[in-house]
Amino acid sequence: MRAHRVPLGFVFRSRAKEEKATADKAGVTDSKQTRDPQAPKGRPTPKRSEAQTQRRSVANTPTTRKEASKRQRDDRRSAMERQRAALASGDERYLPARDKGPVRKFARDFVDSRFCIAEFFLPLAVVILVLSMVQVGSLQNIALLLWLVVILMIVVDSVGIAIRLKKQLATRYPDLPKKGAVPYALMRTLQMRRLRLPKPQVKRGERP
Template sequence: MAKTPSSTPSTVETASEQPTVGKGRPTPTRREKEEARKRPLVSNDRAEARRKARADAQLQRDKARIGMANGDERYLPIRDRGPQKRYVRDYVDARFSFGEILIPLMFVVIILTFLPDPNVQAIGLIALWAFFIVAAADAVLLGFQVTRKLKAKFGEDRVEKVRWYAAMRALQLRMMRLPKPQVRRGAYPE
């Protein structure tokens, strides 16, 4: 006599109401795990994978470029990070610097060198050297001003050496500075 399980409604209900013990599924075998981990080192469609990688890299570069231009601290290079550097950038961007005119003046002098008159060429070069001296003096003065302002705002012991940073930013054309200027001219930081 073979035993037949009795399928009464009461036994089926009790079996479904019992909580499952353990994880509720069988443990996968080693072969199944290895098969699940297998993936090709190189995609089957290499051209599509390359296009996707380039698109992803371009998206990341665009995001970083926009973040850096807007002055987002996450995307700034280390030399531009921190509240003191932000203060220096804002201070330099708020004032007019003679160094901003330096690059356009160099183009004018280059054009003057093409003229056949040596007197015009000499006057252009002398004017350029004189302007170099004025721009350098302005950069030195800016370095002292910025250091004094930083000491007043952040304290004597928290001041970094930022004179060179301020001078290099002041010698660039305003529209070519990175990060982009965040303040208008005359709106000095407090």
């Protein structure tokens, strides 16, 4: 039998057609796969949650010095608002450093739970000042005597508060630093109850 010879040109053309068809199929397959336009080439597409987090962080990052300063002002303003709210509610998380801690809280409650003579100093000072301005010798002598009596009573009451507070703190918080707690409490006694900050959290007569 006589063998049929296949032309070489036909073989090469068939291979070229097959390779082209394979490339076309691969191109169609790749086009069907969606890729995040923000994803770098050669890397897998990030998840939606990761992409949202990245976009949010980029959006929240200040791009100019003006935006950064504005962000700092807003942060300071919000911190001050939280601090004012904490001074009214007694929230320990946002109180100023001088008011934080169980020792300072107990010192405040110790003072707020009782009557202190020092808290009436300002009203008494106004009365004594009015009496001293009256051009009557006897009233001026009474005003001077009242000054001495009020000051003496404040000193005696403050010493008693300091001694009792020291004992209570030593018993309740033996392992915590108590430096400055007594002067802190005595300064609070000089303020009228309704003007004290942080606001009193206990009633009069209610022991902390």
